Amino acid sequence: GAGVSQTPSNKVTEKGKYVELRCDPISGHTALYWYRQSLGQGPEFLIYFQGTGAADDSGLPNDRFFAVRPEGSVSTLKIQRTERGDSAMYLCASSPPGLAGAETQYFGPGTRLLVL
Amino acid sequence: KQEVTQIPAALSVPEGENLVLNCSFTDSAIYNLQWFRQDPGKGLTSLLLIQSSQREQTSGRLNASLDKSSGRSTLYIAASQPGDSATYLCAVRLYNAGNMLTFGGGTRLMVKP
Numbered sequence: 001g002a003g004v005s006q007t008p009s010n011k012v013t014e015k016g017k018y019v020e021l022r023c024d025p026i027s028g029h030t031a032l033y034w035y036r037q038s039l040g041q042g043p044e045f046l047i048y049f050q051g052t053g054a055a056d057d058s059g060l061p062n063d064r065f066f067a068v069r070p071e072g073s074v075s076t077l078k079i080q081r082t083e084r085g086d087s088a089m090y091l092c093a094s095s096p097p098g099l100a101g102a103e104t105q106y107f108g109p110g111t112r113l114l115v116l
Numbered sequence: 117k118q119e120v121t122q123i124p125a126a127l128s129v130p131e132g133e134n135l136v137l138n139c140s141f142t143d144s145a146i147y148n149l150q151w152f153r154q155d156p157g158k159g160l161t162s163l164l165l166i167q168s169s170q171r172e173q174t175s176g177r178l179n180a181s182l183d184k185s186s187g188r189s190t191l192y193i194a195a196s197q198p199g200d201s202a203t204y205l206c207a208v209r210l211y212n213a214g215n216m217l218t219f220g221g222g223t224r225l226m227v228k229p
Contacts, residue, residue: 043217
């Protein structure tokens with residue numbers, strides 16, 4: 001079946017611009033996660049949705065970052081007034097409902113963001 | 117705050133060798149631990165997930181062990197192949213941190229033919 005998809009695969013923007021990154025989770029997955037991965041490092045948690053609501057947004061670095069999931073499926077990560085330090089791979093993952101300890105997160109291919 | 121460390125950061129071995137990748141974590145109150153594979157410029161593929169009550173998991177040539185008390189996990193790869201070349205990441209999920217995963221920095225593995 002279809003996995004997690006993310007669009008665009010690459011995004012180049014200029015400092016100060018606004019960008020939106022999209023994630024389509026696996027059908028039926030209720031949980032959705034955003035992570036950010038800088039070059040040579042492991043992913044860092046940004047935000048987690050359970051259904052339509054953000055259950056944990058403690059990883060968002062500042063108020064320029066915002067994410068929505070209005071219908072409990074597709075999610076959009078929005079970055080305002082982009083800075084060069086925002087350049088990274090943005091990864092989305094989803095997981096099915098079930099025993100909390102057994103959940104595996106299924107990752108998408110990522111969106112590579114470059115801020116010039 | 118949970119910290120996850122992976123050693124070595126990079127490893128190069130000839131084809132056919134058995135190898136061990138190490139992961140350590142500071143908070144032993146984990147829900148589970150996962151090992152992922154990441155190819156250059158790509159997303160993550162889950163390899164093995166070990167529940168906190170388990171000691172190890174096996175899949176093909178891969179075996180992952182977990183020792184919660186010492187805060188360590190190892191990923192053993194038997195009879196390595198050039199196709200195993202990738203970055204291997206371990207990630208832990210804590211009981212008191214919701215569903216977020218905390219990742220190590222990864223080990224970049226190259227298996228030479």
